[in-house]
Amino acid sequence: MPALSIKNLHKTYKNGFQALKGIDLEVESGDFFALLGPNGAGKSTTIGIITGLVTKSGGSVSIYGHDIEHEIEAAKTHIGLVPQEINFSQFEPVIDIVVNQAGYYGLERTLAKQRAAKYLKALGLWEKRNDRSRTLSGGMKRRLMIARALVHEPKLLILDEPTAGVDIELRRSMWEFLRATNLDGTTIILTTHYLEEAERLCRRIAIIDQGEIIENTSMKRLVAQLDMETFILDIRQHLTEPPLVDGYHLRLVDETTLEVDVSKALGINELFRGLSEQGVEVVSMRNKANRLEELFIRLLDKSANNAHA
């Protein structure tokens, strides 16, 4: 049974804006799923409808087989939501926010307190449990929302840009936490602007643009579509002109840095051999841009061109 099944979902707001134009989406149980798209593409509207915060205009949504129209309570029981915007009381102590959320899902007070302790400890917030939530840092507030979403131990966790504005160290620790949560059996749907995040964490990906799904595939298959990557090479020698290697177009960024486009067909070994023959020693190498980012932009351009055609 899929964790989430969306069929022909439409949403038109009162001002006439058509946010969703009939999307279909299925997320398997246990999956780590990325939902990507530019701002205003319809990601948050989709999440809003799934979680009961936005009223759909048409189509159907079911969570673990429970239709949100006819079995809304059963459907909601399975969902935990980490929204994009901070949405807890700024005046309540941290522990109360998590314990109360457990209460809304029907957990007895004693169990709610145990669960709150478990997740606040796991997310490094236990020391702050009696502090007013407004005193927390931005990263802590994000983690508090994750603890709150998990306190009733949902089968489906939906995170709407959970690491926005979070520093890289904290972001990596959140990735580890989410990966472990997924391995424990929780299905996760993630929207993010950090494409590296999606590539590192998610097994499947859907891209939404202007209210339509323009891609829905596995992460491996998506990345495999890339036939060309751009690399930055740091070299030991000081050059004034780029070296010439057959089949590769090398560009000099500065006297010790080269930029090169490498096609999948050609590979990278010939490049190193060619450089070595010319006495150029490569000290380090990195991708110029995130691979997924390149693909993402390409897909959005294609979608825009199709829309104008």
Added chain:
Amino acid sequence: MLSGTARRYAIAYQTIVIKEVARFLRIWVQTILPAAITMTLYFLIFGNLIGPRIGEMEGFRYVQYIAPGIIMMAVITNSYANVVSSFFGSKFQKHIEEMLVAPIPNWIIIAGFITGGVARGLCVGVVVTAVALFFTDLQVHSLTVMASTILLTAMLFSLGGLINGLFARNFDDTSIIPTFVLTPLTYLGGVFYSIKLLPETWQIVSFGNPILYMVNAFRYGVLGVSDIPLPAAYGVILLFIAALWLLSLRLFNQGTGIKT
């Protein structure tokens, strides 16, 4: 023993009530203390300073006569204010979403907020009653009438506050009804006078003011005198509660002010 669903509902309801009560107790300087100070001034000015010059009303000293009305006025304004500010605050800070994403039926959310408003209304009612005892003796004519009237009135105005909170789009919207509707109706609802003092036309107009029924029913419970027959007072209060409950449930189900 409650079934699984009933148990879940009971816990959710209890959680909302705990949260609401904790909220107004946490900020008691804003929620409880002002009523005590304002009502002390009413008793001091209208009861002790002006009251002796007015003399008796319906066979009671003036301060005694106005005491039930003043208590009721505090209950009305505080139960309304509690729900409108708490509910709009939860919309403004978006933490109403904590409840909306959870498997709680709308009527439980409404009941939770209403209970919070009733709790504050009663809490303030007790404080103001204690203040009143510094200025006058209060008898109890009928504890049942007293308790039921104050409880039902607090429910009614909590529902009013909730509906205001649903429609409110900014903080100004939360003060329009209390300032321009509630306060005039309360002052003209027989808190400080018996409507028998009014010319006949104004007596008839006064019967259109629902607060008159609540103040008089409560006054009957305390002093045993009322301008309104008790069954009529209960009828009006219950009718308003039913109407406002159905309206708030309908607004919630439609998602007015809380869903897009």
